[in-house]
Amino acid sequence: MLKPILLVEDNPKDLELTLVALTKSQLANEVVIARDGAEALDYLHSRGDHANRVAGNPAVILLDLKLPKVDGIEVLQQVRTTAALKSIPVVMLTSSREEPDLLRSYELGVNAYVVKPVAFRDFVEAISDLGIFWAVLNEPPPGSARVVRKGLG
DSSP states (O other): OOOOEEEEOOOHHHHHHHHHHHHHTTBOSOEEEESSHHHHHHHHTTOGGGTTSOSSOOSEEEEOSSOSSSOHHHHHHHHHTSTTTTTSOEEEEESOOOHHHHHHHHHTTOSEEEEOOSSHHHHHHHHHHHHHIIIIIOOOOTTSOOOOBTTTO
């Protein structure tokens, strides 16, 4: 069974563009959407509205930095300090170019920090490239499922 991609994004426009770009990269994985950090943590810990979800971790977390309720840094910190979650690849996907955000993300163990391009075409291309990286190039930890592109099984 393919692991889902957890997309944590509160901006409706960025959410829609990210979904378009992931579709363009032809990933077969389900995309689970969380619109704030608290919802992402509920999903990851299988609690609240996600208490009955299918067990297992997502293949990758695409995480916005500036989120309501619980920000992306706090979500990342909780992922990295929870034994059952710490091996999940996390890509910070943000509009922030602030050096403290970048440094803190890497201090906490983010796998990649990607600044969202402003131009539509650049944004779609960046997200598509991210999807292809995690689908084709990244070698997941032993025992975890690989992201698979449609038609490539």
